[in-house]
Amino acid sequence: MTAWHALVNVARMRKGESILVHAGAGGVGMAAIQIAHHLGAEVIASAGSHTKRALLETLGVKHVIDSRRGDFAEAVMELTNRRGVDVVLNALAAEAIPMGLSCLSEFGRFIEIGKRDIYQNSRIPLWNLRRNASFHVVAMDAVFSGDESLTRDMLGEIAELVEKRALTPLPFRSFAACRVDAAFRLMASGKHIGKVVVSFPEAFVPRQGEPLPPAFAIQPDGCYLITGAFGGFGKVLAQWLVKSGAKHLVLSSRSGASTPEAQAFVKSLENAGTEVRVVRADAGSEKDINALLAEVSAGKQPLRGVFHLAMVIDDAPLAALNRDRLRSVITPKAYGAWLLHKGTAHLKLDCFVMFSSVSSIFGNPAQGNYGAANSFLDSLAHHRHALGLPALTMNWGVLGGAGYVARNERVAEFLAKQGTYELSPGEVVSLLESSLAAGNTQVVAIRVDWAKWEAILPQRAGQSVARAHPLFSRRTGGWGPDQRLAP
Ligand SMILES: NC(=O)c1ccc[n+]([C@@H]2O[C@H](COP(=O)([O-])OP(=O)(O)OC[C@H]3O[C@@H](n4cnc5c(N)ncnc54)[C@H](OP(=O)(O)O)[C@@H]3O)[C@@H](O)[C@H]2O)c1
Structure with missing residues (x-):
């Protein structure tokens, strides 16, 4: 005005x-x-x-x-x-x-x-x-x-x-009311773009008119599908869904609950009162995904949420990335996501979440194939959003406690040297939960020591690429070693 x-x-x-x-x-x-x-x-x-x-x-x-x-x-x-x-x-x-x-x-x-x-x-x-x-x-x-x-x-x-649409709303950066100090610091530094907004946890309900729809919630009478469900994060996610009230899960991967450990995991979910169906399916196979979705729709509960976590890692320098190594990594992640998108586009889902990684934002050494696959997930999220379908791509940094990096000590060491540290499973689920509740389409979540991290990125014109990167222009705080930030 x-x-x-x-x-x-x-x-x-x-x-x-x-x-x-x-x-x-x-x-x-x-x-x-x-x-x-x-x-x-x-x-x-x-x-x-x-x-x-x-x-x-x-x-x-x-x-x-x-x-x-x-x-x-x-x-x-x-x-x-x-x-x-x-x-x-x-x-x-x-x-x-x-x-x-x-x-x-x-x-x-x-x-x-x-x-x-x-x-x-x-x-x-x-x-x-x-x-x-x-x-x-x-x-x-x-x-x-x-x-x-x-x-x-x-x-x-x-x-x-x-x-x-002759005028469009302004971009804004929102701060929880308890971080109003950070909002003022950002304004004082003059680094903000568009509006700086202070938000309160209670949804704003207009005095006249309809109340806002409730934030995202897990429905006990709905069904939730996880691909890559028996990997580290699949399990964390399944436990979170059960804790949040999910009563019907379909857990999928190529090998399913093939180990005693995986079977015990399924049992523990069932003991918590949740019906669990395990379906073996290769996420990169159209036939398998069709069969998986047919199995889901054969259940009594409508599918309410898809969580796509299936992944294979096969790191190699660019020169060694041949067709097979590209295909083995890109197919389950990217093509798998596409098949799930096509197969569920007609359904009334509450969420369609894809586990992506920061590799698609900043690149990672030797992860050309993985970065490309994740990049596809990010684009698919925005494509779905444009179609009016629910979508969230989470560009995770390092996940700790369970999963690929937790199993590979050398990878964890390498990432720590770069300045990227673990997010705990608890942090992961709370970030996921708040991103779903906020209706975000893409969220990057990393814990990083900016000083170390900046040092490994290339320099251009005497300045690190990180500092000149537009993504960081609105970051609050300095670049010192004490600036480890949660996302
Ligand atoms: N761990 C991290 O630090 C990290 C960081 C950033 C992003 N992420 C993302 O988070 C997700 C989960 O990671 P994670 O660490 O939990 O992985 P993980 O422990 O290696 O588990 C991967 C899962 O994917 C399944 N899978 C592999 N190929 C498949 C295929 N073709 N079809 C169906 N399932 C397949 C595996 O089971 P089968 O072999 O039995 O099929 C396994 O259950 C991934 O999408 C990853 O990109 C992880």
Whole structure:
């Protein structure tokens, strides 16, 4: 509403006009850019980091300038053939105000949305306003507490445009209310993009209207399918499902419950009151997956959730990755996920979870095949999301306690040397649970010593790739060895 009121009601921007938006990657900035584009205006936006400037370019901003450059006015005059801009949307303080005024064109409007200089009663040099220019103040607190029809009209206009998708919601980073300190630190560091949101655990229920649907919950009268169920994480997952109230499980892998240990595991789940069906199936075989899904649908309970964990690892340097080694790793994971997707697309599932790995985000030495397979899972999750189907891909780092890495001490040592440490089974299930409840499509979960981790990644132009990576631009905290973070 700040951006709308400033551009539409106050500046009365028209098609073909130009605007300078400071802090274009911030919440108000991004909203102003969208609104300006919607009105047919040309935007010059400033941002303080390379990542933010790159983002603004992707938003179609015609000219992006560096806000850390002291002489932004000169840059604006150059870009406009010394004409200046029709509107300046300003939240910068002190000398930035006269500088902004100096880049106004004739009939230009300077819209002040910052508070500091107003409350400090600062002076405005009037010379810059001599050619029919004007200075306006936007104070939304006063708008909201004043005549309510203005607020109501604006909300109506904006809601209509959002509904028509002429305006899209802003990106945001959400912090639990108990971490409000971290939210403020992020804002103070100026590293945020879009909005910073503080959220409360209780779902917001509008006073008039329907309550929100409940967060994800396991249904006792539904059936849950796990592939790769007898591996380390399959078992952790099955135990979590049972603990969360699942009464019907189908556990699948190629060899099924073939060992005494696996049989004892099945028994322990049954003893907890859950019906367990074990189905042998190769996740990479269409025939087997069809038979598996037929077996599932032969049960009385409808399938409510799919957890795809089946995997084979066969690490090799790129030059040694032949067709067979690619196929053996990609088939059960990627093709298996595709078969499960196709075979269940018509069902009303609550969740479709794929265990992926950080190998598809950052790459891992000798895991070209595994990285590609996981990358497919990530894309499939977004594809399903676009189709309106439930989907979650979890890009796990190292899982501790059970599973492939726990069985392979040398792999664990190698990963620790890289700075990647284990997540405990308890952390894994709580992260999974919260990601399902939040309705996320993709979640990366790693515990990492950033200093070590950064050192193993390549350097470019004297800077580590990790630091320049846009994924980390919104990470809070430093790069020191004490910055081991949960995800
Ligand atoms: N462990 C980690 O640190 C880690 C890290 C990141 C991501 N992940 C992901 O988490 C998942 C589980 O990992 P994990 O450590 O629990 O693995 P795991 O202990 O090695 O278990 C793998 C399971 O997959 C089954 N499997 C292998 N090929 C199959 C096929 N063609 N069809 C059906 N099932 C097949 C295996 O049983 P059969 O041999 O009997 O078929 C086994 O039950 C994997 O998707 C993995 O990519 C693990």
